[in-house]
Amino acid sequence: MAATDTHFAQHLSTKRVPAAEREAILADPGFGNHFTDHTAIVDFSADTSGAGSWHDARVEPYGPIALDPAAGVLHYGQEIFEGMKAYRHEDGSIWTFRPDANAARLNRSARRLALPELPEELFLESLRQLVAADQDWVPTREGDSLYLRPFMIATEAFLGVRPAREVSFRVIASPAGNYFGGEVKPVDIWVSRTYARAGRGGTGAAKAGGNYASSLIAQLEAEAHGCKQVLFLDQFNDNAVEELGGMNVFFVFRDGSLVTPALSGTILEGITRSSVIQLGRDRGLDVSERTITLDEWRDGVASGDITEVFACGTAAVITPIGRLRDGDEMIGTADAPAGEVTMSIRSQLLGIQAGLLEDPHGWLTRLV
Numbered sequence: 001m002a003a004t005d006t007h008f009a010q011h012l013s014t015k016r017v018p019a020a021e022r023e024a025i026l027a028d029p030g031f032g033n034h035f036t037d038h039t040a041i042v043d044f045s046a047d048t049s050g051a052g053s054w055h056d057a058r059v060e061p062y063g064p065i066a067l068d069p070a071a072g073v074l075h076y077g078q079e080i081f082e083g084m085k086a087y088r089h090e091d092g093s094i095w096t097f098r099p100d101a102n103a104a105r106l107n108r109s110a111r112r113l114a115l116p117e118l119p120e121e122l123f124l125e126s127l128r129q130l131v132a133a134d135q136d137w138v139p140t141r142e143g144d145s146l147y148l149r150p151f152m153i154a155t156e157a158f159l160g161v162r163p164a165r166e167v168s169f170r171v172i173a174s175p176a177g178n179y180f181g182g183e184v185k186p187v188d189i190w191v192s193r194t195y196a197r198a199g200r201g202g203t204g205a206a207k208a209g210g211n212y213a214s215s216l217i218a219q220l221e222a223e224a225h226g227c228k229q230v231l232f233l234d235q236f237n238d239n240a241v242e243e244l245g246g247m248n249v250f251f252v253f254r255d256g257s258l259v260t261p262a263l264s265g266t267i268l269e270g271i272t273r274s275s276v277i278q279l280g281r282d283r284g285l286d287v288s289e290r291t292i293t294l295d296e297w298r299d300g301v302a303s304g305d306i307t308e309v310f311a312c313g314t315a316a317v318i319t320p321i322g323r324l325r326d327g328d329e330m331i332g333t334a335d336a337p338a339g340e341v342t343m344s345i346r347s348q349l350l351g352i353q354a355g356l357l358e359d360p361h362g363w364l365t366r367l368v
């Protein structure tokens with residue numbers, strides 16, 4: 001097989017966002033509000049036998065997508081995505097974290113959603129190309145980053161039900177606010193007893209927009225009960241804890257051990273989750289991936305065996321969980337401070353990503 005062609009045509013324009021406006025945005029980026037000047041694109045076309053290829057790799061000005069109203073993504077939800085960040089180091093170089101893991105996960109999601117797999121070199125090159133074109137958008141302030149959102153959509157105009165033969169892979173980028181500064185406050189979590197985000201044999205292990213669509217109503221329910229996030233349970237397995245709508249969950253035990261729910265097919269395998277498992281083991285902690293039920297959570301908090309609970313994912317890195325609200329019942333106490341182990345793992349992860357701490361596993365890849 002021929003080596004993958006990773007040449008990207010450059011259709012760069014004058015910058016979409018004037019420099020002064022960009023600087024104002026970078027002064028207070030928030031999350032997901034603003035987008036950079038460009039987008040990286042690679043298209044895929046297959047013939048009726050299903051054989052196809054990726055072509056027309058390019059960098060274009062950021063802007064609306066011209067999509068046929070019959071495009072598959074608009075009707076049958078054939079869409080997957082990734083979430084990662086670019087970090088500027090002190091010497092001005094720009095890096096990302098474990099992109100090989102994101103590339104591999106994108107392809108696992110692609111297989112599940114009957115989308116074509118993207119060669120890993122093309123995935124990485126699309127990040128490099130976009131970040132090179134938009135490097136002015138990578139924040140310099142410590143703790144800030146440029147959030148990268150690769151995604152793949154079915155673009156073929158066809159209403160029959162089968163996998164699309166025309167597909168587009170794109171990357172957009174959005175500056176993300178400071179996770180070093182500001183107080184890290186534990187958040188309250190709502191247990192959804194009404195809704196599930198994933199089911200047996202479903203798409204829960206894939207990073208697919210449809211999973212988010214199905215979790216939004218539960219998120220509204222959580223907010224109506226004064227909680228920030230939803231915890232989903234495995235109703236078939238003794239109310240085992242699964243994950244939040246977009247973050248994995250960890251428990252810290254009094255003896256120092258860490259527990260996270262085992263991957264069951266309905267849990268998304270977070271790259272932050274894998275990294276926390278590794279960092280925990282590096283510290284000599286006993287880390288297990290196993291079933292953990294709400295009863296164990298309740299009893300463990302009551303007895304003091306469970307000392308900290310946290311959620312993790314690329315966007316918010318590590319967020320301490322304060323209380324769990326299950327109907328009228330509360331697990332945990334109000335105004336408990338963020339746990340020590342939680343905050344220590346959090347600062348190690350942030351430090352590695354920022355290039356300030358040793359990266360013992362070679363997780364960083366230079367983009368620019």
Ligand SMILES: *Cc1c(COP(=O)(O)O)cnc(C)c1O
Nearest residue numbers: 246247248268270271272313314
């Ligand atoms: C993206 C995601 C996560 C976190 O994954 P990371 O790779 O750590 O960002 C967790 N759960 C769900 C459902 C997700 O979509």
